[in-house]
Amino acid sequence: MTRHFRILQPGLQSTVQDLGRIGFQAYGVPVCGALDSMALRLANALVGNATGAAALEIRLLGPAFEVSGGPLRMALAGASADTEVTIGGETQRYGAWRAIDVPEGARVRIGALAGSGCAVLAFAGGIDVPPVLGSRSTDLKGGFGGHEGRSLAAGDRLNLSNVRDLGPCLALPSPPVAETEVTLRAVPGPQADAFTEAALEAFFHTPYRVSREADRMGMRLDGTPLTFRGGADIASDGIVTGAVQVPGSGLPILLLADHQTIGGYAKIATIISADLPRAGRLLPGATLRFRAVSVAEAEAARRAAEAEMQRLIASMVPVREGAGLNLEALYGANLISGAVSGI
Amino acid sequence: MGDGTAMRVRRLGARARFLPAGDTAFAVEFGERIDPAINALVHRTATLLAAAPPEGLVETVPSFRSLLVHYDPLTTNAETLQQLIGDLELDGATSTGAGRIWRIPALYGGASGADLAEVAAATGLSEAEVIALHAGTLYRVYAQGFLPGFAYLGDLPASLDLPRRTNPRVRVPAGSVAIAQRMTGIYPVESPGGWHLIGHTPLRFFDPGKAPPTLFAPGDAVRFVPVDADAHAAIAEAVAQGRYVPDTEGLST
Numbered sequence: 229m230t231r232h233f234r235i236l237q238p239g240l241q242s243t244v245q246d247l248g249r250i251g252f253q254a255y256g257v258p259v260c261g262a263l264d265s266m267a268l269r270l271a272n273a274l275v276g277n278a279t280g281a282a283a284l285e286i287r288l289l290g291p292a293f294e295v296s297g298g299p300l301r302m303a304l305a306g307a308s309a310d311t312e313v314t315i316g317g318e319t320q321r322y323g324a325w326r327a328i329d330v331p332e333g334a335r336v337r338i339g340a341l342a343g344s345g346c347a348v349l350a351f352a353g354g355i356d357v358p359p360v361l362g363s364r365s366t367d368l369k370g371g372f373g374g375h376e377g378r379s380l381a382a383g384d385r386l387n388l389s390n391v392r393d394l395g396p397c398l399a400l401p402s403p404p405v406a407e408t409e410v411t412l413r414a415v416p417g418p419q420a421d422a423f424t425e426a427a428l429e430a431f432f433h434t435p436y437r438v439s440r441e442a443d444r445m446g447m448r449l450d451g452t453p454l455t456f457r458g459g460a461d462i463a464s465d466g467i468v469t470g471a472v473q474v475p476g477s478g479l480p481i482l483l484l485a486d487h488q489t490i491g492g493y494a495k496i497a498t499i500i501s502a503d504l505p506r507a508g509r510l511l512p513g514a515t516l517r518f519r520a521v522s523v524a525e526a527e528a529a530r531r532a533a534e535a536e537m538q539r540l541i542a543s544m545v546p547v548r549e550g551a552g553l554n555l556e557a558l559y560g561a562n563l564i565s566g567a568v569s570g571i
Numbered sequence: 572m573g574d575g576t577a578m579r580v581r582r583l584g585a586r587a588r589f590l591p592a593g594d595t596a597f598a599v600e601f602g603e604r605i606d607p608a609i610n611a612l613v614h615r616t617a618t619l620l621a622a623a624p625p626e627g628l629v630e631t632v633p634s635f636r637s638l639l640v641h642y643d644p645l646t647t648n649a650e651t652l653q654q655l656i657g658d659l660e661l662d663g664a665t666s667t668g669a670g671r672i673w674r675i676p677a678l679y680g681g682a683s684g685a686d687l688a689e690v691a692a693a694t695g696l697s698e699a700e701v702i703a704l705h706a707g708t709l710y711r712v713y714a715q716g717f718l719p720g721f722a723y724l725g726d727l728p729a730s731l732d733l734p735r736r737t738n739p740r741v742r743v744p745a746g747s748v749a750i751a752q753r754m755t756g757i758y759p760v761e762s763p764g765g766w767h768l769i770g771h772t773p774l775r776f777f778d779p780g781k782a783p784p785t786l787f788a789p790g791d792a793v794r795f796v797p798v799d800a801d802a803h804a805a806i807a808e809a810v811a812q813g814r815y816v817p818d819t820e821g822l823s824t
Contacts, residue, residue, distance in 0.1 A: 253632045253641070254617070255785040256715040256777075360779045370719050370760070372779040418590035418598045463605050464716065464723070466632035466639025468596040490634045490716030498593030501644065526594030527644045534645055 229297035231353070235384040236335065239291040243444075244355050244374035244386075245348075245485075247280040249363035253489040259469060260365040260373065261485050263346050263444060263508030266404075266537065267306025271350035273541045274303035274327045274398045276391070281354030282364035284380075286347045288511075290338020291380065295330050300388060301352035301397065302336075303327040306509070307344035307406075312337045326399035326547055327352075343406025344509035353389040368444065369486060396546035404540075410516040412503045414472065415526050419462060419494035423474070427454035431472075431496055431518055436480065438514045444486040447510065453478030454496060464492040470499035470507065472518075482507060500526035502533035584657025586612060590637070594644045595629075599656060600637040605725065605753070609636045610713050614789045615661060625655050633789055634714040635723070672709070672792045672820035675757070675772050677748050678803040679705075683771035684748065686736075690767050693733055702797055704728045705748075705769060710755060710793045720759035720777025720785040724793050727753045739765035746771050748795065755795075759785075770795070773807035774817060786817060794820070 235242075247268065248261025262268035262285050269279045277283075284291070290309055304311060304324040311322040315334040322328050324347065330336060341347050357364050357375055366374025375384060420428060436451035460476040466489065467473070472480045473493040480496065484507065499507050500521060510516060521529070583599075590598040599616060602609040613633045620631055620640070627647025632639040642652055679702045680687040691698045710724035717723075727750055735751045740763060743749070747758045749766035758764060759776040772795075776786045787793065796818075798806070809815035 251630045252719075252784060253630055253639075254715065254789070255783055256717065256719040256721055257779075257784060258719075361782065361784060367719075367779075369762075370777075370779070415591050415593050418592045418600075463603070463635040464714065465598060465600075465634040465637045466592075466596070468592045468639065468641065470593055488717055489632055490639075490714060495592075498591070498596075500593055501595045523591050523594060523597075523649050527648050530594050530644045 230356075230387045231296075231298040231300055231390075232385050232387045233293040233295050233300065233336070235291055235293050235380050235382055235386070237292040238380040238382060238384070239286055239338065240289045241287040242291045242380040243285050243366040243368065244282050244357055245285040245365045246282045246363055247365075248485065249361050249365055249367070249373065252361050253466070256489050257361060257370070258367060258486050258489060260367050260444075261363070262348055262365075263485055264306045264344065264348065264505040265508075266505040267344075267346070267348040268350070269537060270325075270400060270540060271303050271305035271348040272354075273544060274305065274325070274400065275301050275350050275352040276395055276398070277350060277352060277354055281350065282357060282374075283348050283350035283355060286338060286341065286349055287345060289340050290347070290349070292335065292337040295332055295334050295336065297332065299329060299331050301327050301329050301391075301394060302349055303398075304338065304347055304349050305400070305403075307341035307347035309341045309347060310339035312339070325403040327397035329397060345511040346508060351388050352394060353391040356387040356389040367486070398544040399547045400540060400544050402543065407506065410506060410510065410514065411519050412507055412516055413500045413521045413526065413529060414470075414497040414518045415500060415523055416497050416520055417495070418465070418498070420496055422456055422458065422462070422494040423496050424455045424457055427456070427478075427496070430454060431480070432520050435515050435517050438510050438512050438516065440512050442510075442512050444484055446481045446483040446487055447507075449480045449482060449516075451479070454480060456494065460494055461492055462494050464490045467491050467495070468498060470501065470504050471495045472497045472499065484508060500529055502526070502529040581661045582657065583616065583659040583661050586661065587616075587657070589649075589653045589657075591649070592639065594649070596639055596641045597649050597653065598637045598639050602636045605635045605713070607711055607726075610711065612661065613638050616656070616659065617789065619659050620656070625652060627652065632716075634716065670790050670792075671788075672794060673787065674794055674796050674818040674820060675774060676798040676802065676806055677706070677770040677772045677795045678800060679748075679770040679797055681800075683803070684769040686767040687769045690731070690733065690750070690769055694731055696730065701731065701769065704731055705750070705755065706795045706797050708794075712787045712789055712791045712793060713754075714789075715785060715787065718759055718762055718777075719779070721756055722776070722785075722787045722793070723754050724756055725754045727755050729753070733767060735765040736767060739763055743768065744771070746773060748772055771803070773803060773810045774815070775810060
């Protein structure tokens, strides 16, 4: 039988995501994909998958599921959360940032996320849903891709692709640390000239707060309203993930993975790609600031972020069960003390 | 190129300006206005780039007056790509894509076009005049977006120019034919919407199982053909059974 798991409780919003649907924006098809692409890539590396394999994106609260058809290997990355694996009345607890081998028949429960609004749970082999337009990402608004184009629900069965050769279970010794103060770097434009000097000054030098209106499409921000030289409306043009559009209210909206492909509001700035995973982790109520950088600086930051990703993947080590190092305790300490620098 | 009657070649960089959109995209903007000639330049640029994609180009997204160029900053950079795009030669050709003229059957008014009476009242026209004007115009596919498969079709006759509804609907049924300002469009799936609904078509405009996933392509043109309720029902049935072939008028120039 195909290795699979069946959802007992779906969590708050669990969706199948990969690195997104590329190449169809000209037809109005959004990119979608994991909000925290870094978590996706790290979770996949921990279970030995290709970097863009389809995995579960979890928001705020994780799912519970039962493992059938054979054992599976999984890893949670992007946030810390208690993972309980129960079999035969015995429950084992694990932390994030490590691979776990789960036997057939076990029940897994992922608890509340800490340190981020989203995390990625990857499975060795990847989640076997049919690719739609070249991607396994769920398009919630369009209702296609992922598992039946929607968030998971109790009773859903998700199959896993076969794995040829499982190596040792890997762990990330120094995982990224949750940030308390977030500064996102942003390139002014494409319509920075639609705004007053005072608006640009306020955007780059005063704090904003993530409002309750936040989902996979974007986050409406509270803070200093931004004023226009003329009007807010432009003839609709293309939108890139990370664009900060400003409707007539003057309060900015930071657009995330599920944003529509073109839109008619002026965009004051664009979050650089190196900082997009950090934007995706933000929760309602979080405070953030923006710092202006040039395109060349943004491109250099992306190269540095990619080098850091490769360094993190290279730093992964086999889990040493029962050895002197208590990995769970180590992770807990890191997350509390913030001793390891953020990325 | 090469023969004595060749059009004067124009460097793209002389017609466009580049707008930064972070480190994975930039816009190539040809103007501020919604204008068929400007839009033709946008689609022409997309066609030129598709024909010979530079290294690191990810995809392009045409809209009314600009082309958003997505690139991979680990493979290339904005400066290199902008230099290359600026040096493209616009040969004056305005034809883009397949250049088909789609004939879209539409049932106007009644439950299918709940705002037709209101549109007539607001424009000072009769319902029949609104229908005749809407169906009597050949529309350009300016851009697709807002929803997968939603095409911005223009230009709507000036006499039908109305602002969007002050109270947008929470649910607009799929297939609704709608107007706002100088545009008309068809909702490909049920969604919220603020345009005025004047009719309904049973055709499907987005199928994620197909590549390309949309019926229309850039450079296509669209004409609405009024049908009665019986014809509408028959077409709906044929569409549901997968045996309806959308009607085209053949190649445009």
